């Protein structure tokens with residue numbers, strides 16, 4: 134009886150939801166006739182029957198990168214340790230393995246992914262697996278496979294099982310013909326990296342699945358993310374993490390971008406909180422499915438000046454990496470995140486001075502601890 138009530142409620146809701154008018158006909162995403170990948174008009178029933186009071190059961194893909202472990206930590210605090218599963222194709226370090234559920238998952242293996250979702254009754258999927266901008270330019274084939282083919286698997290699984298799906302996009306989804314100062318949510322997007330192209334593809338496919346199949350797709354365009362306890366995975370904004378380690382250890386840093394290269398940036402705590410907030414936001418608050426979020430914008434010389442306030446002898450030199458420089462020159466300098474602020478109340482906590490103090494304190498205390506042990 135409760136199932137029938139849920140289905141009736143869901144059917145009514147589907148008919149009333151303006152973006153989902155097309156749900157009246159069963160539609161198959163892939164062409165195989167009786168395929169587990171078939172997404173039917175009732176694809177959203179699972180998420181409708183998922184009560185708001187229940188904790189979601191979350192799977193994070195690519196969870197051993199710069200962002201995944203931190204996200205797992207805050208989600209586990211909120212939803213319980215066993216309700217958040219980290220996954221990756223790499224072997225987890227022992228502290229991660231012992232901090233909560235971890236599972237091997239290659240996003241290119243559709244069957245394995247489906248098994249994990251089914252066996253663990255996953256309701257939210259946070260899709261972090263990716264090949265980032267600089268590494269992507271060095272290995273286009275790999276970036277295409279992971280960022281595009283992998284995404285297709287994720288979208289189909291999420292639609293088939295009625296999951297709420299988060300896929301991060303990036304400032305890299307814009308290009309030289311986009312307005313750069315500031316860059317609004319909706320404007321020309323012609324990125325010149327395979328990373329950027331794959332992220333525009335992800336935004337468009339996610340939104341298409343939302344309108345076509347009712348997939349609860351949510352996407353934030355992150356700026357460059359800065360973290361102390363996790364290393365970035367081959368991006369163009371990585372200098373803004375490395376500078377703190379080198380400044381703290383050696384008092385100097387060789388930067389691979391030009392002194393005046395201004396890019397939008399964010400401290401990791403703000404980024405992870407934004408991710409939780411948009412995932413928890415009631416559907417009615419989301420006037421869009423892909424939002425810019427921002428905290429600050431700075432150039433290497435401005436960052437170095439702020440570091441110098443705390444380490445007066447700090448020296449920065451420049452040895453330009455032309456591939457990274459060309460990428461950075463095509464990206465936004467300032468990010469307009471007014472829609473995120475208006476729709477679901479996005480507000481950052483960390484500006485440049487707080488970022489620098491927090492990073493240097495963290496890295497300083499970490500290296501003091503390492504010396505003491």
Ligand SMILES: NC(=O)c1ccc[n+]([C@@H]2O[C@H](COP(=O)([O-])OP(=O)(O)OC[C@H]3O[C@@H](n4cnc5c(N)ncnc54)[C@H](O)[C@@H]3O)[C@@H](O)[C@H]2O)c1
Nearest residue numbers: 195197198199200239240261262263301303355357358366
């Ligand atoms: N870190 C940033 O500054 C930033 C900014 C904007 C957007 N993002 C996005 O956020 C997400 C997470 O970023 P990150 O910095 O943690 O990335 P990262 O490069 O540090 O980690 C990516 C992870 O994906 C995993 N991976 C690669 N191929 C895989 C496969 N076939 N199956 C499963 N996992 C695979 C890797 O092992 C790695 O642990 C990415 O989608 C990225 O595009 C990050």
Ligand SMILES: C[C@@H](O)[C@H](N)C(=O)O
Nearest residue numbers: 265266303368369370
């Ligand atoms: C900006 C972001 O997507 C990533 N840090 C990169 O530089 O590739």
